[in-house]
Amino acid sequence: MSGLVFESIVKKFGEFTAVHETSLTIPQGKFVCLLGPSGCGKTTLLRMIAGLEAATAGRILLDGDDVTRIPTHKRDFGMVFQNLALFPHLTVGENIAYPLRIRGVSKSDCLAAVKRLLDLVQLPDMAGRPVSKLSGGQKQRVAIARALALEPKLFLLDEPLSALDAKLRESMQIELKQLQQKLGITTIVVTHDQREAMTMADLVVVMSQGKVHQVAPPVEIYRKPKDAFVADFIGSTNLISGRISGSGKLAVPGGTLLADDLPATGDVTLSVRPENIRVTAGSGDNTPGCLAGEVSYIRDLGASIEMYLSVAGQQITAITTPSDRPDIAAGDAVSVHFPKDACVVLGDA
Amino acid sequence: MSGLVFESIVKKFGEFTAVHETSLTIPQGKFVCLLGPSGCGKTTLLRMIAGLEAATAGRILLDGDDVTRIPTHKRDFGMVFQNLALFPHLTVGENIAYPLRIRGVSKSDCLAAVKRLLDLVQLPDMAGRPVSKLSGGQKQRVAIARALALEPKLFLLDEPLSALDAKLRESMQIELKQLQQKLGITTIVVTHDQREAMTMADLVVVMSQGKVHQVAPPVEIYRKPKDAFVADFIGSTNLISGRISGSGKLAVPGGTLLADDLPATGDVTLSVRPENIRVTAGSGDNTPGCLAGEVSYIRDLGASIEMYLSVAGQQITAITTPSDRPDIAAGDAVSVHFPKDACVVLGDA
Amino acid sequence: MINTFILRLFLGAIALFMAAPLAVVAGVSFNERKSLSFPPEGFSLDWYAQIFTEDSWRSALFNSVGVAVGASSLAVVVAFPLAWFLWRFHAPWARIVQVLGLAPFILPPVITALGFLSFWTTAGSYGQAWTVVISHGIFFVTLPLVTLTLGFEAVDDSLVEAAATMGADDRTILRTIILPLILPYIISGMAFAFVLSLNEYIVAYMAVGFTVETLPIKIFNSLRYGYTPTMASVTVLFVAIAVVVFGLIARFGDLPRLLGAWRHDDDS
Amino acid sequence: RAQEKSLKIGAYGGYFKDSFDKHIFPEFTKATGISVESIAQPTGEAWLVQLEQAARAGQAPADVSMISQVSMLRGSAASIWAKLDPAKMPNIENVMPSFINKYDDGSVCGVGAVTWYITLVSNSDVITQAPSSWEELWKPDRAGQLGLLALVTNSFLLDVTAKTYFGGQEILDTEEGIMKVMDKLAELKDNVQLWYRDEAQFEQALKSGEIPMGQYYHDVAGLAAADGYPVRSTFPKEGGINDSGSWAVSKASEKLDLAHVFIDFMSQPEIQTLLSRKVGTSPTVARAKTSLTDAEFASVSSEIEPIIPRYDMYQQRADWLSQKWTELIVS
């Protein structure tokens, strides 16, 4: 089958298991983000794909062929390193031409390729520059161009944008996405920035502590997190535990909430995004889906207003826009509304 | 007067001016963030306060006394460095006791102080650890405790949280703010993260290229940016240029906008925050404050929806929440509403 | 300020301390008479001319330079694969070879010298000019080994990995990435070995002193009938060579970095 | 072939070798057609170590070398010298018998090449009155003013002390006797400013007056004086120390025949005269056979009976002597 497949891949460093048994399929042509907190094994996974790290167990298949034992230099994958790893002794053009030159491509063909690639990353006429004279964003583009020089089957990037400042990062995210759509190369990007993943990816792989938690498109990851880790790691959320008290009903401290897909019995945890919680002044009517609370404090961040609420002893955060801001202040009694479709039932992490 | 005052401070490195003539007053007891892009001179300003860098011209006054020529080690300011600069050869306790020990404070007093400070930063019972055995967040706290050991008149921090990951950073931001409120020390934090500045500061100093652009509380910085640089750097914004066409009216490509505080004549630039722009389906009625546009594309980030619009050939971004999302898709004609109080008139940068 | 004054004083004192014997040697080299008087009596550049006009001094100079060139090249040729191996592979036993590479510099030189003497006579090559090249090459292998180890440490792993992802095998990486990056370290290691070989006496003497008279041997032999100012002029010439060699290295490379300095902000 | 007719000859490096190269070897080549490759030997016995090592491996760094007497003996004990055939060297008849070295079995292994004197030298600016006896070295007012040779085997101070204070060198026959001499020698230690190994180390100090007195080579002191330095060399009344170098051939040499020709050539009185004139050494042939003028002779020798070192003692008690000597000067 076409695409990249992990079959029960495991990676240990000595006693320490960096990647627990993982099976995963990445369809051809997709833009995938590996997302997770620091140290969760993202880089390790990416390096195994590139062959820079040998898998302890399991197989990696590309388009049906086992590539697990093929050495890096025969895999023909393009990779962009976190620190970019531009060759300091070569010019921009020589860097980009490097993979061609070592394959014996003729000088004129190299020149043509360099020109084409520099146009692609919007850096025309830079071929002669020493790389030390480039700005961060320009270096970035050169590293990308170099990785693409061989028209790789797979395009791997390890936190490619983390060194850039916020503004530049955003524009590079969009460019990278457009580039990938134009070329149609299967692309895997490691990041620990969830915003970045949400912006770029067709498919997000959420990892923590060497395990894959969820693989899904970004909006689904946000709207339907599989477990508490994902819910909490992607955006911020309120986790509310309760006990099933009837079909579609959940008894929580302070009242009852409504939710779809609730199991028949048992204890479950809900995730409710702060921006989906509605707060109104005055103590609530205590109908299902609405709890009484008190305002702890309110923070105005300019673009949004954060309301920290205490509901039956539990901390709940709600966010609203300045225009929708209810007329409340710290200490006020409020009613807190949890819309049914905003209450997501979580599985075990 | 009480507080920190810069009088016409200038800093040059050879030919290069890192800080242009700056005058600034920081009232006693405030939490101030120096905010600006990389290389704008934030660190340089902070180091001049600490006496680690000599000002090329101008004076620095603390509570009315000129401290410009006082050597660093006689200033009694606490400082936390970006890389923390914990002494690798000392334990946690010895690091914290260092400023006391060199002043000849007795061993038992040192011990007591270390205990108190470790409690303050919520690291009890860590005194005996070597610093190399601490996690990033713990090192952070030790550095803070050490800087506070002398009960400094001024507490200076250079990007104290930039090495921490997002979650930890947020909780440290809140802790730092609470600590400052508890101790009431004038605190100056350098950061290039505008969210961080907005979260912590009483007063934000926005800088770029060695110049101070605006000094104001966070919400004012967001709502009433003084110039295009501030508007664009703090959050994202739409900058719209136009020409005065009557009292409170501005002719812009595609129609007329309304704004307060417009000058009588001339060209001005408006800043309009994306979340203040309302988008409705159907072509607009072309009343003042409402322009006709077309949807370029829509991006669903989960917590928010970004709409990229083309209005009379200009790119406009609008943001809304999933619940307020209008029923539109790429290519649709829309009417774009710019509320009068959302249109902020900018000065020259 | 008083502090900067003390600082200057300290630096000045060190500079004076380091320069004083050089001044004596330089002064002596200008003596008019064949004597090592100091302060010099009269002024003459004859002793400089003599380095080149008198056969024995000239050939000693050329011998020394030849031996130093050969030995420093050999030292690099031996040290390079060793440093490369230590950097590239994980093999604890290779540390033993590393220690062997560091040891020649640590032993008392006279012992190394006598060891070579026995060795070359036993091997039947005693008296061949090339034996001193090998002897010095091994004796000074420590220097390029140290600089090359520093150099390899400074090569960013990710550069190598990046090259591998682009299809370069080990050999290609060595040729296209590592060699160019490590070149300054090769040069500085070689320069160290070169300069020290130029001035080494006892090993050269024991290995092949009677066939190849190097400058230090020539100087020592001259002691029989009095120091001649030529010794001083040769020394001045040597110091000049060292200044030129290291000055060139500093001109075209980053000398502090070659000697192990390194700052975070260096990359930009 | 020309190459076969060449000889590697070792001579002390520096001035010595330079003079040989300039004045002596060309004469030899002219006379015999044998070309000479001269080898710079070092001072001391380092050369002997090299010859010995080479001989063990069957190699010869030089065919003929000039060897000092202690080294000659040491070399013969280890049999590293080739036996020489007097019959092939008619001219060695001229050489005084005391300068012919022989193996125990009586066969010749070395022939005197040159001799030289170690005398009492002083800086005439500092010490106005020329000293006349080795006793001068022991005088209390010489404190910190002496430069003496640092090796027992080249300073020969044991012989000097024995001759000066014990009526002759016989006392050196026994270890007790030697110890007595050493005790006497120990008395002058406070006078010694410099125990030198490399001659020039002392020469420099002597010329400048830094160290105004000591033992030194008569010929070199003469050169310095001729150069205008305030240096004088005195033959003390007990006699100067007469040391000599012999030509010896390494056993490993394959050119014994040519070596015979060379030694024979060097033993001619005319050549000895030439040596005295050009190199400044004293001849190994009787003065009468040379054509040296009185002035020329005086500049390289003296009529006062010399002290001939007890080479046998230096050889037989080598390690014991060097140990005691080191202890003497080091402690």
Add this chain to the structure above:
Amino acid sequence: MKIKPRTFSDYATIGFPAGMLMVFFVIPFGIMIAVSFFQRVQGAFYEPAFVFDNYARFLTSFFGGILGFSIGLAALVAVVSVLLAFPFTYILTRMTRRTQVVWLVFLLSVLSLSEVLIGFGWSTLLSRTAGISNLLVALGVLDKPMSLSPSFGAVMTGMVYQTFPYTVLVLFPALSRLDPSLVEVARTLGSGPVRSFLNVVVPALRNSIVSTLIMVFVFALGCYLLPQLLGKPSHWTLSVLITDQAIYQSNMPFAAAMAVFLVLVSLSLVAISLLYGKKENAA
């Protein structure tokens, strides 16, 4: 990124240097060790044998004294060199790149000065007739010029002179990599420049200091010319006696035995201080 060597060519790369060092270093050194057990023949050379005589001869209070002196001298030289070079190198690394380069070129050139010339230079400088004491007389510090060499002070001066550039170069990497913010933070905490140097820079680099001391110590131990040129016989080191025995007495077995002993002693001193350093690190 490091991998285990696998193929023949992997091993071949280390094979060449290993072979070269084996043949041209281990074997000659091995020969010397063997020779140290050979039988000395008085008045001649030596014969192959296996005797401990050479070691036995060494084990006397006389040689013990010399060994002690040599070690003491080398240790003192190391300490003085490091005491001078550490603050110097620290200051050097805080200077501009350009100034650093000038100093480094200068020091490297001094480093290449041969030992004889250093000895000659200093003996002239310390002499009565042409030396610095004349300068002191001119300045009125001394009544009349005096001779400062040979003496223990002269030996020390010469050896420190020789080891100083070496020490600076060994300390240079560690000091130039020292994080400058450590000193800055100490200053914000109230330490003046000298104090922060003493209680931050020095302790933070104590491992480098220890290893530098060891390297300079070993280097000084092998020094054999300067003690002869600038010292009295009582200042001669074991290296001088080794050279003496080997070259002037043709007593190779004894020289080799002394050298082996010297190497053993210095190696064990090095090992002890390394162990001690490790322990301190672990604590």
